[in-house]
Amino acid sequence: MSKKGWGIVVAVIAVVALGVAYWLLMIPGPMSFAQGGTVALADYNGANPTGVPAELSHADLIKRGEYLAHAADCVACHTAQGGGQAYAGGFAFNLPGMGTIYSTNITPDKQTGIGNYTDQQFLDALHKGVRADGARLYPAMSYTSYTYMTDADALAIKAYLFSLPAVHAPARANNLSWPFNHRGLMKIWDAFYNADERFRPHPSESAEWNRGAYLAEALGHCGECHTPRNPAFAMDNRRKYAGALTAGWRAYDISSDAKSGLATWSDNDLATYLSTGHADGHGGAAGPMGEASDDSLTYLTAGDIHALVVYLRSVPPQDTDLPRAVTVPAPASYRQGVTADLDPRGEKIFAGACASCHDWTGVSPLSKYATLTGARAVNDPSATNVAQTIINGVNRKTAQGTIFMPAFGDAYSDAEIAAVSNYVTARFGAEGAHLTEKDVASLRKQVAQQ
């Protein structure tokens, strides 16, 4: 081939490479879907979208910090699974293909906690993902979201954390495979993926929208679970809130999509779900979302919940392969409804261990929390969350009382759990799943505390 020919090939490759690089590296910001420009918080003359709600405006710093810490759900990741000491760290993130990272102790303990952190060091951790010792944090810590938090709010949270009893709890060593065990590499990653800027209001949007945006992005970091990640493990806001698999549980599409998103939810249902972790006809939260409900969202004021609803509604629809949820109950008799070509053990186990509470119709005779009809998890043909719920059960302590389902993971085999998950999705959902015992085994691994 001629030099020219070669040149073209090289040029083409270069262009493609650039394109890929651009697609990979130049990701839009979490709020860039919104119309109209942004202004610095100082120049915004609408109601202040940051800080605590009016109800708490006169509360002292620690009280305000407590509200914001709840809104940012620090406790979820900074508390070890299975009843660890609150904020003392040790929560395991199992990152497929990379290894395990453990969250750290953020109680004011001077040796093992953050007792020696200066305000600036604390801000650098939250905004830049840089530790007091200068080392880089991994993005398992949601600093690419917290970076939008104002200094004042971040320091209110610090004040609250410092008001807690110091717990002596040395950090568990991470075990990451090469190259991920090189924290230094995060510098490059951060350069592309951490905007390192504070929240900028959108004057063209309503005050509620801006408050909702601040709550969802800077504090609640919804995207960390609900936004798919790109190959570089960064949130891909081109598919904002389209849903993703995180720690073995599926976070669903919370865009305004008509089929798999929130379009079918009334404002009321959405608000109820956000504040209680359950909405009749849509099922209840379990797993990580159950924790987010009980540790974070339930503490939000009605006004803030409403603001979140307004913001979520504005997120452009993201089409997914999830079917529309079936909202009609299954037949009352086990004889009707799906059963064809399913492993018979599914129905057998359901009859013994499940039907008493969930009924053959899927509408529980005992508790609205146990109704399967309409639940997104049951209408997810991957049956991910159905299987996880069967394995781990539900044990939520809510303002409405305890929501409980026993865990079956210890006494039922992977094959049995696959069979009953497939049966449940087929009988009560839009489409039966085809989980194998291998799938169940890997789901177990992804949530297991290492």
Place this chain on the structure above:
Amino acid sequence: MSSPADTSETGALSRRTFLKVSTAAGGGLMLGFHVPAFAQDAPKPTKYVLNPNAFIAIAPDGKVAFQIPQEEMGQGVYTSLSQLLADELDVDFANVTPLPAPPVDALYGSPRSHRMSTGGSTSIRSFYTALRQVGASGRAMMVAAAAQQWKVDPATLRTENGQVIDDAHGGRKLSYGELAPRAAKLPAPQDVTLKADKDLKLIGKSVKRLDTPGKVNGKAQYGIDVRMDGLKIAALAASPVVGGKVAHVDASKLPQGVQLVQLEDIVAVVGTHYWAAKKGLDSLTIRWDDGENGKYDSARMWHEIRETSAKDGVLAKEEGDAKKALAAKDTDKLDVAYELPFLSHAPMEPQNFTVHVKDGGCEMWGGSQVQTSAVAAAAKALNTAPEKINFHNQMLGGGFGRRLDTDMVTKSVRIAEKVDGPVKVIWSREEDIRQDMYRPAYRNVMSASLDRNGKITAWTHRIAGGAVSVRMSGKPLKGGLDRGSLEGATENNYGVPNFRVEYIETPPKALNVGYWRGVAPNNNVFATESLMDELALKAGKDPVAFRLAQLDGTPRLKAVVQMVAQRSNWGGALPKRAGRGICAQFCFGTYIATVCEAEVADNGEVKIRQVHAVIDPGRVVNPDTLMAQVQGGLMFGFTAALYGDITVKDGRVQQRNFNDYRIMRMNEAPPIDVHIIASHEAPGGIGEPGCTAGPPSLVNAIAAATGIRLRKLPIDRDILAGRKIA
């Protein structure tokens, strides 16, 4: 509200109402229950005393009440023991009411042990003759009383359905009710002759059970159903680690109106109803000081058991010289080890006891398999005399050995001490499973050799396991041998010329061990019958033929094996991955052969298709009850084989409730055919043989179906699916 004693009835009248009724009826209650209520201090009888008054009460209207020394926990003992008494006394069974005997070893202790204890399938074996004698002597007293009244020779009189009849004088009659006052004054004859078999009317017949009518309409009262004025309810949490202590209780969220009781190793909340108590308990954050046992987990426990089982044990039985025979060169030898896990009893009625501490002692209500030990435990806890304990035993919602222990009595009394008025302490299912006295884990190290014709020439069996007797008595074993661990291993039913059994204790550190339905034979029959199948395979023989060839010395066992082979169509064609397994055993005085037919799916799931059992229990009192015990026992054993496994992490039992401690359900239950070969031999026990026959017959069936030999329980589906190597 009526008092518990009045309501402690099963559709018929209670002891107290019985006394009221009969005295009200004028004649007074003459024959019956004239016993010091609390005669624990009475000398223990060396031979069983015939004291009809202690067992039989007859009212003027002819109604008869029996005080039954053994506990009704589903095995039908109220009925079968009543059959023994009523048949000899010669009364109409429709007039009979069984009542729980008061806790008095001197009067109601077993003729064998002189203790009141319902366990080890001993009720019929111990009381068969004794209670027939009691009934017969009661009858003799009635005849003597009539003879006195009519001034005739007692020999000329006969009895029928609660009446004495004088045929010589136109068949005049006196009812037992009329005769009772006079009879009561007569001495009880000590040498009575029992009915000839041909004259028996009730013994050997499937008469209807006396306790069941109240169990189908909600009237039967179990311990947990006790109610009385001012009763409070307690929920408890005992240290999750054996030997652990309460370190700290955060009660800041405790609701109003409940009482917190904090003891060294127990936290309880007392309320007006169970829900209040449970919510109160759930509101607490309890920190435990685990102590040493907190470091134990199952892996470590099994490591210790395996290490210990490798050492020489204490000789329990020796015939010939097995070691030498096995050492001889070119012997066709097999060395194996079988392992069985810790198990929980999980009776359907969770543990509970109702206690009212007062007057320097207490009054208490509950279900116990050991009435007098329960009284002793309460007395010890209150550090007072047994006379100060007034115990009303209740119907048991399942025992299975769990209620042979008295920890639930002690805990309840200790809590009640802190409560003013009566309190019912109820174990949650989670607490019941996590605070059990577990069936010990066992490891069996075995070797056996075959001669050229495939006959067994030598057999050694070393049993390694925890000794329940040590845990219960607190005393070390005499000479290191636990006799309670040997049944089912030492009989040498197959007449092996060189036969040796050893025992070595492996004290489990982090768990308490207790007696569990089937006790030692659970382990020993599983090991023996598994090895028999492995040897048959090695000898290239059919498992049934292989056994029959070596059972000439045990003809009754040989007979049941032959019959079960026939009834189960042994050798008949089966679908692929289905097989039949046999178990032949002689334990608890009963011979039983069982064939289980099982099918194993490619993914390792096991389905029990059907089961056949043939038993020779000697004399049978109630054939239907006996069949029911075999059916239920088999299900109990299959459940253990399929699912039973208590595991430990950080010193804590991991299983909680029926979601992770699985019990077989209706849609897993196979049809079970039971056939009885009745004989005139001494009666055998029946509560347990079915249970011990289940696992070996199932595991042998699985081997026949798949060629995979499982040497560890519970059954591991991964091995059967080829995902894991045995």
Place this chain on the structure above:
Amino acid sequence: MVTLQINGQSHTVDAPDDMPLLWVLRDLVGLTGTKFGCGIAQCGACTVHLDGKAVRSCMLPVGSIGNRAITTIEAIGDTPTGARVQKAWLDIEVVQCGYCQSGQIMSATALLNRTPNPDDSDIDAAMAGNICRCGTYVRIRQAIKNAAKTV
């Protein structure tokens, strides 16, 4: 205060809304025939009828019942099917310890009211939620079939 319709009578009890019916029946109303076995809807010992449907009272908050008719084992014998089931149970001596049998009978009665001639798979589907630790399943199955025949 909650008012309940139990076995044809109206009872008003001082119970919090989240209190399970089981404990209201046993500890407040004094109907102890309905048993506690697991408290998590896994064993069926606590089964009662709510408008004729078998439900697990251990996880049924009284606040959610309203005036739906509650029937317990104490009154099931007053219904034709219930009486037939109880008789079938006694005829072949299903019962061992009996602790699970209140629940078994309530489930079986509901089954027969819905499906007068149940086959084995109907029985499996309706009864699998009721555990019997004594292992009386073989006889329960038979008794249900006998009860069905005696209409």
